[in-house]
Amino acid sequence: MMALTVGVLALQGGFIEHIELLNKAASSIFSQDFAFEAVEVRTAQELARCDALVIPGGESTTISFVAQQSGLLEPLRDFVKVQKKPVWGTCAGLILLCDEANGTKKGGQALIGGLSVRVHRNHFGRQMESFATPVDLPFLAGEGNSEQFPGIFIRAPVVEEVLPHGDGPEVEVLARLANRVERAKAGLSLAVTKGDAGDIIAVRQGSIMGTSFHPELTSDARIHSWWLKQVIRGL
Numbered sequence: 001m002m003a004l005t006v007g008v009l010a011l012q013g014g015f016i017e018h019i020e021l022l023n024k025a026a027s028s029i030f031s032q033d034f035a036f037e038a039v040e041v042r043t044a045q046e047l048a049r050c051d052a053l054v055i056p057g058g059e060s061t062t063i064s065f066v067a068q069q070s071g072l073l074e075p076l077r078d079f080v081k082v083q084k085k086p087v088w089g090t091c092a093g094l095i096l097l098c099d100e101a102n103g104t105k106k107g108g109q110a111l112i113g114g115l116s117v118r119v120h121r122n123h124f125g126r127q128m129e130s131f132a133t134p135v136d137l138p139f140l141a142g143e144g145n146s147e148q149f150p151g152i153f154i155r156a157p158v159v160e161e162v163l164p165h166g167d168g169p170e171v172e173v174l175a176r177l178a179n180r181v182e183r184a185k186a187g188l189s190l191a192v193t194k195g196d197a198g199d200i201i202a203v204r205q206g207s208i209m210g211t212s213f214h215p216e217l218t219s220d221a222r223i224h225s226w227w228l229k230q231v232i233r234g235l
């Protein structure tokens with residue numbers, strides 16, 4: 001029997017929402033005899049059972065602090081960077097998976113790392129500047145529905161620079177926020193774009209993926225389905 005156990009880091013943030021969407025996605029892509037399980041992860045023992053991991057949105061400094069206090073930071077680094085099991089971080093989860101974060105006090109936040117990028121925390125400003133906007137996610141082309149994805153950005157980070165990747169895999173830019181010209185054409189608010197380049201909001205490097213926004217706060221399971229299929233392919 002085929003089996004897959006996906007963990008969701010459950011120290012703080014939107015972990016329950018991720019578990020619900022993983023279950024929804026799994027029920028549409030796996031048959032009855034496929035043993036799929038989405039589990040909350042709070043200890044090294046729970047992490048060790050997982051084939052893949054999701055790190056939710058929330059507050060990256062809190063997640064990092066609790067992970068350190070509970071002795072989970074090193075096991076997480078090992079899972080991501082040594083065992084190279086598939087990991088997906090959303091928002092705060094993306095921040096934790098980056099090698100460098102801009103917008104953090106010196107020594108203030110230990111990252112898990114793994115993605116050769118520098119992330120800019122709170123890129124769009126404070127909580128009041130949070131917003132929702134449709135985003136184009138070209139990698140979802142095979143997910144049966146070509147509608148734009150409802151992007152929810154809450155004190156969201158963006159990837160501000162791709163760093164040299166050494167002998168690691170290439171960093172793929174999976175999606176950008178529409179730039180000012182594209183937003184104007186589509187009749188979308190211009191308030192959320194800072195530059196003209198189109199901010200990077202989704203990346204992948206080998207087994208690690210990160211998104212700036214919160215798919216777990218929608219009922220749209222397309223990214224979860226896509227990611228689970230990538231995980232299965234890589235096992």
Ligand SMILES: NC(=O)CC[C@H](N)C(=O)O
Pocket residue numbers: 056057058059060061090091092093095121122154155156157
């Ligand atoms: N919604 C979120 O996950 C916000 C992330 C937050 N800006 C942080 O630094 O952790």
